[in-house]
Amino acid sequence: METREHKPNPGMSGTLPPDWALARPKAPWRVVTDFLSAPLRMVALPDQTCEGLGLTSLRAERFAAVLPVLRGRCLDIGAGDNVLLRLYEQANGPTASVGIDVVDWGGGCVVLPSAAHLPFADASFDTVSFVACLNHIPERAVALAEARRVLRPGGRVVLTMIGRALGNLGHRLWWYSEDKHREEAEGETGGLDPAEMVALLTAAGFAEMENRGFVYGLNRLYIARRPIADKPGVEKVCVL
Numbered sequence: 001m002e003t004r005e006h007k008p009n010p011g012m013s014g015t016l017p018p019d020w021a022l023a024r025p026k027a028p029w030r031v032v033t034d035f036l037s038a039p040l041r042m043v044a045l046p047d048q049t050c051e052g053l054g055l056t057s058l059r060a061e062r063f064a065a066v067l068p069v070l071r072g073r074c075l076d077i078g079a080g081d082n083v084l085l086r087l088y089e090q091a092n093g094p095t096a097s098v099g100i101d102v103v104d105w106g107g108g109c110v111v112l113p114s115a116a117h118l119p120f121a122d123a124s125f126d127t128v129s130f131v132a133c134l135n136h137i138p139e140r141a142v143a144l145a146e147a148r149r150v151l152r153p154g155g156r157v158v159l160t161m162i163g164r165a166l167g168n169l170g171h172r173l174w175w176y177s178e179d180k181h182r183e184e185a186e187g188e189t190g191g192l193d194p195a196e197m198v199a200l201l202t203a204a205g206f207a208e209m210e211n212r213g214f215v216y217g218l219n220r221l222y223i224a225r226r227p228i229a230d231k232p233g234v235e236k237v238c239v240l
């Protein structure tokens, strides 16, 4: 299959963040050092450099927010170097989870031309995640509809996303970000605001939405569920 060209990207090295970077709650002294080093962590330094200096990287912040809400067989869309699912299976054993991306960053993802057509059966996953990537997916409405199709009824979609203004500023400053190492597609944005996220998830047929901030409220975790039944009034919650 034809894959999208990319330049070597040390940020997608496939290395795992150290355990201490994912441990929550953070030790009190780490809360302080992370806060004092926030400009370095958030703007100046790539993830692996932060981790080498003993600072919590932004990828570790994302993964620490997402890992506790993953369940069962997961599909990670825009998975990059597939680190999230490697951490997930390291903690839970084999789950037949799959990462997909449109760029082959290594790490064993299935590489597809687009997230608009997922080569998976209906209702074949318990969780679908989009971590720091929905803004990069121009076909995002169709990709969410596909996510809903491959989720079992009662399964959950889990996303992280920064807002547009902060994301647009960040993508100008992040000299190391992955989009600088590949061709950008028309329709990518720096981020998506909460109202846009809720509208996209609602339009794709998700329900029971919740979202909460992390990294000082600068990033957000979104969770929504594929209803058990499509008819109004007969939705049930499946507690995982």
Ligand SMILES: C[S@@+](CC[C@H](N)C(=O)[O-])C[C@H]1O[C@@H](n2cnc3c(N)ncnc32)[C@H](O)[C@@H]1O
Pocket (backbone or CB within 6 Å): 059, 062, 077, 078, 079, 080, 081, 100, 101, 102, 103, 105, 114, 115, 130, 131, 132, 133, 136, 137, 138, 139, 178
């Ligand atoms: C900021 S990275 C996030 C990677 C990973 N999820 C993480 O949190 O470290 C965004 C990812 O979205 C991927 N991407 C870009 N366009 C995409 C598309 N149309 N469909 C699926 N993934 C896409 C990129 O190749 C990249 O791996």
